Amino acid sequence: xxxxxxxxxxxPSSFAMRVKIALGEKGIKYKCKQExxxxxxxxxLEMNPIHKKIPVLIHNGKxxxxxxxxxxxxxxxxxxxxxxxxxxxxxxxxxxxxxxYIDKKIYGIGRRVWMGKEDQEEAKEELMQCLKTLDxxxxxxxxxxxxxxxxxxxxxxxxxxxxxxxxxxGNFSIEEGCPKLVAWAKRCKENYQSVSEALPHxxxxxxxxxxxxKRLGLV
Amino acid sequence: MKWRxxxxxxxxxxxxxxxxxxxxxSPYSRRVELxxxxxxxxYEYIEEDLSNKSALLIKHNPVHQKIPVxxxxxxxxxxxxxxxxxxxxTWRNNPILLSQDPYDRAMARFWAKFIDEKILSTTRKVSxxxxxxxxxxxxxxxxQLKLLENEVKGKAYFGGEGIxxxxxxxxxxxxxxxNLQEALGINIFSQxxxxxxxxxxxxxxxxxMVDESRIPKDKHxxxxxxxxxxxxxxxx
Numbered sequence: 001x002x003x004x005x006x007x008x009x010x011x012p013s014s015f016a017m018r019v020k021i022a023l024g025e026k027g028i029k030y031k032c033k034q035e036x037x038x039x040x041x042x043x044x045l046e047m048n049p050i051h052k053k054i055p056v057l058i059h060n061g062k063x064x065x066x067x068x069x070x071x072x073x074x075x076x077x078x079x080x081x082x083x084x085x086x087x088x089x090x091x092x093x094x095x096x097x098x099x100x101y102i103d104k105k106i107y108g109i110g111r112r113v114w115m116g117k118e119d120q121e122e123a124k125e126e127l128m129q130c131l132k133t134l135d136x137x138x139x140x141x142x143x144x145x146x147x148x149x150x151x152x153x154x155x156x157x158x159x160x161x162x163x164x165x166x167x168x169x170g171n172f173s174i175e176e177g178c179p180k181l182v183a184w185a186k187r188c189k190e191n192y193q194s195v196s197e198a199l200p201h202x203x204x205x206x207x208x209x210x211x212x213x214k215r216l217g218l219v
Numbered sequence: 220m221k222w223r224x225x226x227x228x229x230x231x232x233x234x235x236x237x238x239x240x241x242x243x244x245s246p247y248s249r250r251v252e253l254x255x256x257x258x259x260x261x262y263e264y265i266e267e268d269l270s271n272k273s274a275l276l277i278k279h280n281p282v283h284q285k286i287p288v289x290x291x292x293x294x295x296x297x298x299x300x301x302x303x304x305x306x307x308x309t310w311r312n313n314p315i316l317l318s319q320d321p322y323d324r325a326m327a328r329f330w331a332k333f334i335d336e337k338i339l340s341t342t343r344k345v346s347x348x349x350x351x352x353x354x355x356x357x358x359x360x361x362x363q364l365k366l367l368e369n370e371v372k373g374k375a376y377f378g379g380e381g382i383x384x385x386x387x388x389x390x391x392x393x394x395x396x397x398n399l400q401e402a403l404g405i406n407i408f409s410q411x412x413x414x415x416x417x418x419x420x421x422x423x424x425x426x427x428m429v430d431e432s433r434i435p436k437d438k439h440x441x442x443x444x445x446x447x448x449x450x451x452x453x454x455x
Contacts, residue, residue, distance in 0.1 A: 050333065050366060064325045066332060076321040089308040093296045100298055101282065133282065 005030035006058040008044050010037055012208045014107065015067040016055040017158035017198045022074045024194025025082040025149075068099050071151055084151045098137060098144065099155040105130045106159050114162075114169040114209050115218060124170045128177050135178040142187065149192060153184075157195055160185035164202035165209045237262040238290040240276050242269055244442050246339070246391035247299040248287040249432055253387050254306045256428040257314055300331055303384060316384040327378050330370060331388040338363045339391065346403065346443075347450055361407055364416070372415045375422055382426055392416060393423050394434045402443035 007023070009016045009032050023030055035044055035054050047056045047063035057064045057073070064073050075084040086092050109130060112123035134156065138144055144152035160182075163174050175182040189196045213219045237255065239262050241248030255262050267276055267286050279288045279295035289296045289305065296305050307316040317324050341363060344356035367389070371377055377385035392408075400407055410417040423429045 059322075062322055064322070064329075066329055069325050069328045069332070072328070073321050073325045076324070089305050090291075090294050090296070092308070093301050093305040096301045096304070097296070097298055100301065 003028075004058075004060050007032050008035055008041075008047065008054045008056040008058070009033060010035050010054045011200060012205055013054060014158035014162065017161070018067045018154050019055045019057060019070050019074070020198035021154050021157070021192075021194045022071050022084060024197060025084070025154075025192070026074060026078040027081065028074070028078060068096075068103060068151075068155065071099075071154060075151070082148070084145075084154060086145075086150070095145070095151050098134075098152045101130075102134070102152070102155045102159075106156070110159065110162060110166055113166045115213070115216075116169050117218075120170060124172055127166065128172075128174070131174060131178045131181055135181045138180055138184055143184065149188060149195070153188060157185055157188045158199060161199045161202050161205050162209075165206045168206060169209070235261075236290075236292050238265060239263070240265045240267055240273075240279060240286050240288040240290070242267050242286050244395075244434065244439055245286060246395045249395070249434070250299055250387050250390050251287045251289060251302050251306075253390055253428060253432050254303050254316065256432065257382065257387075257426075258306065258310045258312055260306070260310055300328075300335065300388070303331075303387060307384070314381050314383065316387065318379060318383075323378060327384045330367075330377065330385045333363075334367070334385075334388050334391075338367065342396070342399070345405070345407075346399065346447065357405065357407055361412075364408065364413060368413045368415050371419050374419075376419070382423070382429070386419075386423065389419075390423070390429065390432070393420050393429060394432075394436075395439075398434065398436055398439045399443060402440050402447070 005023070005028055007016070007019055007030050009020070011034065020032075033041075033043070035041060037054070040052055044054065044056065045052055047058055048054075048065045051065060053065065055065070055067055055070060057070045059073075059077070064070050071084055085095055106127075109123050109127045112119055113127055143149045144156070149157075163182075163185075167174055189199065210219070237260055239248070239251055239255070241252065241264060243266060252262075252264065265273075265275070267273060269286070272284055276286065276288065277284050279290055280286075280297040283297060285297065287297070287299055287302065289302045291305075291309070296302050303316060317327055338360060341356055341360040345353060345360055348356055376382055377389060396408055408416075
């Protein structure tokens with residue numbers, strides 16, 4: 001019996017991009033369903049009743065939500081190629097630590113940057129601190145995962161397509177503070193088709209952000 | 220003041236050195252100790268004074284500078300949920316905390332995340348707000364607890380045939396939460412409102428290691444009350 005894989009998606013979502021990269025890396029065929037987050041489908045509400053959020057992976061009818069949990073699920077089920085997590089428990093714990101760090105910091109702080117309210121300056125500083133921490137963690141490695149991309153790369157790289165929007169809304173340069181990270185993002189897109197296919201162009205994200213700000217009455 | 224205690228139900232292997240940097244009133248710290256005790260893993264416990272963090276803690280968790288941190292043969296692992304998975308993968312004896320089935324693992328991780336990011340996070344709001352804000356937080360956490368109640372309904376444990384990952388993460392409900400609401404003078408969590416969770420608590424208490432990890436109640440109540448008073452006077 002062939003696997004049935006459906007992804008409930010929202011194209012600007014960095015969390016959904018993570019899942020697309022993972023599915024791409026593993027060569028999994030799937031159906032992608034776009035959600036309108038201002039008008040959520042009955043399917044989304046049924047598949048993720050608790051959080052009502054995307055991404056949701058539906059594998060043979062069974063839903064899995066929360067992007068990092070989905071990544072670990074994909075890695076375990078389709079373990080024939082492109083491992084996302086190391087096999088050594090300690091190495092795995094370090095990778096999961098950094099993925100968790102990215103989850104706790106980047107989205108929330110980034111949001112405060114592009115929203116441009118009174119706490120924007122504070123948010124810009126916090127964002128740079130986090131990105132510098134990640135920049136240091138990357139060091140001279142090709143990827144966070146070593147010679148190949150791993151869960152930390154997959155967790156972080158989607159947010160890089162939002163960098164242009166953060167920079168424009170906040171009037172600052174991320175590349176100046178984190179050159180290694182910006183070079184790493186470029187390397188991911190150039191060497192991994194799964195990444196270049198999953199990430200919309202930064203200008204598309206910026207257009208979306210501008211529309212969203214209008215909708216939220218922030219411009 | 221820092222003190223060390225060595226817990227061992229077995230003789231420590233020559234090359235095994237396990238340390239836990241923790242704090243006695245932290246549910247995150249308690250869950251790591253519970254997992255080690257259940258697996259019978261001897262460890263050295265280092266109590267941290269969170270108002271005066273040790274150089275060692277900062278060395279082992281430079282990014283967050285928080286407890287708990289597990290140090291295994293010199294290698295540091297922070298973040299309690301990451302630590303629990305590390306413990307389960309490193310020491311493969313019973314109880315096995317996470318099922319091998321990928322879907323069951325995903326569900327267990329989902330509920331652990333829900334507990335941490337929703338229930339415990341909203342509980343902090345309940346503790347540190349007053350008036351309408353607190354009322355709203357109480358409503359929110361009640362709804363979140365109802366979801367957990369629904370999840371354990373009809374089950375002896377959150378997953379599987381015995382105590383596992385989600386039961387350990389939910390351990391805060393066995394002692395910690397009850398103490399907190401008593402100190403706050405509120406009544407969110409009762410057997411009447413949450414019969415299935417209370418039934419689960421009774422089963423948990425029958426497990427020696429869970430009962431042994433009881434937080435000393437009077438000490439805990441005093442600690443919470445002191446913290447709340449300090450917070451209130453700081454925010455004036």
